[in-house]
Amino acid sequence: MLIVIIVLLKAIPIIYGHFLRIEKDDPNLLAKIQKLEITEQQTFYYTRDRNENTEPRKVATLFIFDPNVLNADGWRKLGLSAKQAQSIINYTRKGGKFYKAEDLERMYTISPEMYKKLYPYVRIANQPDNFKDRDLVYEKKEYVKKPAVMVDINTADSAQLDEIKGVGGTFANRILRYRERLGGFYKKEQLMEVYGLDSSRYNEIKDQVTLSRIVLRVVNINSAQFNDLKGNPYLSYKQINAIIQYRKQHGNYTSPADLKKVLILNDQVIEKITPYISF
Known part of the structure; x- marks a missing residue:
């Protein structure tokens, strides 16, 4: 029995190799793969370029133009693509405006090279290129005297x-x-x-x-409180307090002469406030 097992073990590798052949790689396989990748890459670039350049190139014709009113065909005639032209048309339709030739440089669709070509041909309506002294009109305004009034x-x-x-x-x-x-x-x-x-x-x-003789606003000096007198421009807060305190201690005032008893008031102040007080 042992002899049979030994014979079988020695025979297994021979039988496995007979029925299962191990395929060896083609020595040129790597070169074939690289060639295939290059072919596919060329096909991709060819397809992409063909799609991007479906619009035939036109020879640019430069002419005097106003960018605010030029239509899409005009922009294309100047050398812009249909997409570039439409971008500028959309800008003007939405209220965009060119005030001077230099404003073209702000358009991202216009390259620096294209801007240099177009700049000399820009003419914007109602926008002078510069100001000259002879174009300025100076208007001398005379001083108008006010007529005599009363x-x-x-x-x-x-x-x-x-x-x-x-x-x-x-x-x-x-x-x-x-x-x-x-x-x-x-x-x-x-x-x-x-x-x-x-x-x-x-x-x-x-x-x-x-000066018309109107009825002046008058305050009764014998009943007036601080707030009633504080608006008078002739009296200070200290003088108002003195008037009120003297009245509390000595009774009501009967005439402007009584106000002279308030030591803090002088004749000039009393004369000024007399038209605005009553007793």
């Missing part, structure tokens, strides 16, 4: 005050604000209390203004 400073609005020679829009607004703060003007000279309106300007405008 304006009531107690009733005029800002437009009417602006008509006064020497009073512009800024001073007109300042006069209105100061009039409101006072409660009305009782003499022309109060205009010199308006910020920036000095005696020189006042002398220039005083003969152009009138």
Whole structure:
């Protein structure tokens, strides 16, 4: 039995090699594969090039043109492809505009070489190439003097005050604000209390203004509180407190003379506030 097993073991390799032949590689296989790859690559490039160049090339014809109105055929005649031409047409249709020849350089569809060729032929309507001194027309504007007017400073609005020679829009607004703060003007000279309106300007405008006798805004000095008097431009906060405290200690005021008892008030201040107070 042992002898039979040994014989079988020695016979297995011979039988396996007889029935299963191991194929050897063709020595020229690698060269054949490389040749096949080159052939396929050439076919691919040929196909791609043929697809990309389906549009026949045309000889460019340069001519004077306005890029804002040139149609697609015109762009193609200048040497652009149909795709490039359509890109520019889309730009102008969407509101894009060329203001000068240099604007062509901003179009990505136009190469630097093409831009150099087209630049000398660009003519944009209503856009002069440059400005010359002889083309400029200088218009000398003469100063228009304001006619003499008479304006009531107690009733005029800002437009009417602006008509006064020497009073512009800024001073007109300042006069209105100061009039409101006072409660009305009782003499022309109060205009010199308006910020920036000095005696020189006042002398220039005083003969152009009138003063109506309106009812001034008056505050009762015996019942007035701090907030009632704080808007008066002639009184400081310290003076207002002194007026109120003196009244609390000594009773009501009966006349402007009583205000002289408030030591912090001088005759000039009392004279100014008298038209705006009552007792």
